[in-house]
Amino acid sequence: MAFRRRDKRTDRQVLVENEDVPHRDNAIDNGFGDDRFGTNADNSDEDDMKCMPTIDNELNISEICNHRQVVDSDAPPDRFNFTYVVFYLLGTATMTPWNFFVTAEDYWMYKFRNTSINGTTTVLTPMQKSFSSDLTLAASISGTTFLILNAVYGHLVTLKIKMLTTLIIILGIFIVTTSLVEVNTDDWQEQFFLITLFTVVIINVSSAIMSGGIFGVAGLFPSHYTTALVSGQALGGILSALAFILVLAFGAAPNVTALIYFVIGSSLVLLSTICYVIMSRQPFFIYYCEGRDKYKILADTPSHSRSVNIGVQLEPNIREVFGKIYVEAVNICILFATTLSVYPAVTVLMQSESYGKGYAWNDIYYMPVVNYLFFNSGDYFGRILAGLWEIPRDNPHTVLLLTVIRLLYVPLFLCANSSIHYFLPTLVHTDAAFIIMIITFGITNGYLANINLIMAPRSVMRHEKEMASSIIVASLSLGLAIGSLLSMAFVQML
Structure with missing residues (x-):
C-alpha cells in the first residue's frame, strides 16, 4: 500500500510495508479526495494509524503524526470469534493458576505443621506464620519488577517467544507442584518451604512476562479484545471462588483440595498453550500482530518507482509513550492500590452479624461467598x-x-463488622450494607480498570500501542504491590 505526495520538485513516498494489505483501494492521496477510504472501511478508533511523509531524505519522528488516516478495509474475519475466545482464555490463564496456588491455604498449613505433635494444635509454627506474608512479598516483588522490565524492553522480544516460553515454564512448575502433593515432606520442611517460594517467584516472573506481552498485543486489536482479556481475568477469580466454596461444601482433605486446584490450573495452562499456538497461525491474528504492527517510514526518493526497499523501523520511545499516558498509569496504580489495601486482607476478617448462632450460612459460607464470589462477580460485570x-x-x-x-471505600471497610476491632469503631453493622459495599467495590474496580486499559493504547501512535499497554500493566502491578503493603498496616489498625 503506497502513500504518495506529488509536488513540483519530486515525488515523495511513504510506504507502509504490509503484505497482507495489497490493495490500492486503501491508498490515501494528499488531496483529501472523497475516495481516499475503501468502501468497506472500519472507522473504529482502534484501527487508525496516523502518518506523514518525511522531508529531504531525513526521518523526522516528530513529523510522522499528521491528519491523514489509514483505515484498513480488508482485515480478515475472526472466524467463529476464535481469537476473541482465546483472549478470554488467556486472561483466565494469567490469574487462575496463581489464585489456586493462594487458595490452597489449608494445604500449605498442613505441609508446614508441627510434625512432632500428634493431632491438631492451634499454635502455628514459624513457617506457618510467615508463609502468607513471604508468599505475598515474593510474588509482589518479582511480578512488579519484571512487568516494569517488560514495559521497557519487552518490544525487543517477539510475542511468540514470550508467550510460549512463559506458558511452558508455568505448566512445568505446576506439574512439579502437583507431583509434590502426595510426597511426604515432613522430614525436609525447610527445604520444601524454600522450593515453594522459589516456584512462586518463577510463576510470577513468567506470569508478569506473559501478562505484559498479551496485554501489549491486545492494545493492537480493537478495544473489545482488551475487554475479553480483562474479563477473562475476572472470570478466573470467579472460578477460584466457586472451587473454594465447593471444597468447603464437601469437606475435602487438604491434600485432595490442593490436588484438585493444581490439576485444574495445569489443565488450564496446557489448554491456553495449545489454543495460543493455533491462534497465532490465524490470518486475523497475523494481520494485526505481524502485519499492521510492522509499518516502516521510508526515506524520500526522487524516483517514481515503488520498489524502494530501504527504510527505518519505527521504534517506541518509553519517555514519549509514558508522557502521553501518565494520567492513565497513575489512575490504574491508585485504583489497584486502593483495592488491594483492603481486599482481601481486611475484608476477609469481617463477619456476619449473625456469626456464632449455629447457621451454616453465617458461620461457614458467608465470608467465602460474599468476600470472594460477590467481589469477583462484581469485578467481572x-x-x-x-x-x-x-x-x-x-x-x-x-x-x-x-x-x-x-x-x-477504605474507611468504610475498616469500620465494618468484625470481632477483632481494637482501635477503630464499627460503623457498618448489617450484612446487607457490607454485601452492597463489596459488590459495588468490585464493579467500580472492574469498570475503571477496563476503561484505563482501553484508553491508554488509543492515546498513542500505532507503533507505540504495545509499549503503552505494557506500561499500564506495569502500573497495575505497582498498585498491587503498594496495596499489599498498605493492607498490612490497615490490618494492624483494626
Missing part, C-alpha cells in the same frame, strides 16, 4: 460493562476523579 458502555471516553482526568472518590 464491571469489566464487561466498561466494554459496552465506555463512559467517560478518552477523558483520563475524569477517570482520575472517580478513582480518587473511590478511596472512600
